Amino acid sequence: MIQAHTPKQKFFVDTMLGKLARWLRILGYDTAYERDIADGAIVDRVVNEHRWLLTRDRYLVKRKAVRGRFTLIRSDFVTDQLRQIRTELGIGLAVDEETVCRCVACNHILENIPPAQARPRVPPFVAKQQTHFTGCPHCDHLYWAGTHWSHLQQQLKLLSQAATNPIPDQ
């Protein structure tokens, strides 16, 4: 069963930080991200939806309305970006099958999909091995446990150890 995740913060992630947005969704955070959006519209969403702004834009954060509601991201690399917000905002970097509840592609909450319904839509080896599937009610993306999650866990473990060697940025 997918457990309800109750993140303390909701985020708005600026255009330049798409990879960071995906990671935050993987970690279960409600993360708004849009490719084409004017600065004024970003500010409105941050204020109206009580989101925390993550941006690399020094001019955007000079706006009065976002004062005290943003983190200015320093690095170009998503691993360093995650480290920065872990340090400064105290967000956890743990993920497992149980906590994954949000669509990486569009931020909607995932729903359990009965195996019988999911199996015809996945590769045969997945259908044979997996018993737990979730799907996005908005974009219809299907998720299952397996090599994908162990890869993610490995990456997050490296992050948690605060490794000095950068891990591949993807």
Ligand SMILES: [Zn+2]
């Ligand atoms: Zn989706």
